Amino acid sequence: MKLFLSIALSATIVVMGYAEDKPATPKTKPAVETKTDKIVKTDEEWRKLLTPEQYRVTRTAGTERPFGEAYEKFNAEGEGTYYCVACGAELFTSNEKFHSGCGWPSFYDASKAKGVQEHVDNSGGMHRIETTCKRCDAHLGHVFEGEGFNTPTNRRFCINAAALKFVPTKGARPELQTLEQGKKNAAEARKADEEKLK
Numbered sequence: 001m002k003l004f005l006s007i008a009l010s011a012t013i014v015v016m017g018y019a020e021d022k023p024a025t026p027k028t029k030p031a032v033e034t035k036t037d038k039i040v041k042t043d044e045e046w047r048k049l050l051t052p053e054q055y056r057v058t059r060t061a062g063t064e065r066p067f068g069e070a071y072e073k074f075n076a077e078g079e080g081t082y083y084c085v086a087c088g089a090e091l092f093t094s095n096e097k098f099h100s101g102c103g104w105p106s107f108y109d110a111s112k113a114k115g116v117q118e119h120v121d122n123s124g125g126m127h128r129i130e131t132t133c134k135r136c137d138a139h140l141g142h143v144f145e146g147e148g149f150n151t152p153t154n155r156r157f158c159i160n161a162a163a164l165k166f167v168p169t170k171g172a173r174p175e176l177q178t179l180e181q182g183k184k185n186a187a188e189a190r191k192a193d194e195e196k197l198k
């Protein structure tokens, strides 16, 4: 039974594209970690995995309302780590967090895990640098430079709170998500959203 379960699980994982989670490779091939630790899911899968707001921000490059409830929560958070809400990859820590007063979570740098990617974004007639999650390509926000904030980098990662999952220093880091976990988490988050609207 156990064997069957593990085979079934491996099959599910492979189907979902976690190539690096495949059972041990034969000894003839060196077990080198692949650099393509990418999560690729269909739009339908992302919709199931994320709440509508998380989906809008991370998958359609949306921007949340500034000074919203999620931002208030962000300001109140203490020491800890910020993970990608879509896939669980580490993005930022409270060490790089600062209060810019812009209405969105601000960091002066990504964390040492280097999970944040930067791209030129010329949409909307503006020249900006977009930031995304290196693992799942979730849109996070933008990074602005040379604004004169008194930080070590003079950069401001302006990030949507909806794209982040905060875990306090002594909390357990979230598991890198599979689709099944994601569905469960999204169902719970959706329920909480609905409760709030009642």
Ligand SMILES: [Zn+2]
Pocket: 084, 085, 086, 087, 088, 089, 133, 134, 135, 136, 137, 138
């Ligand atoms: Zn991600």
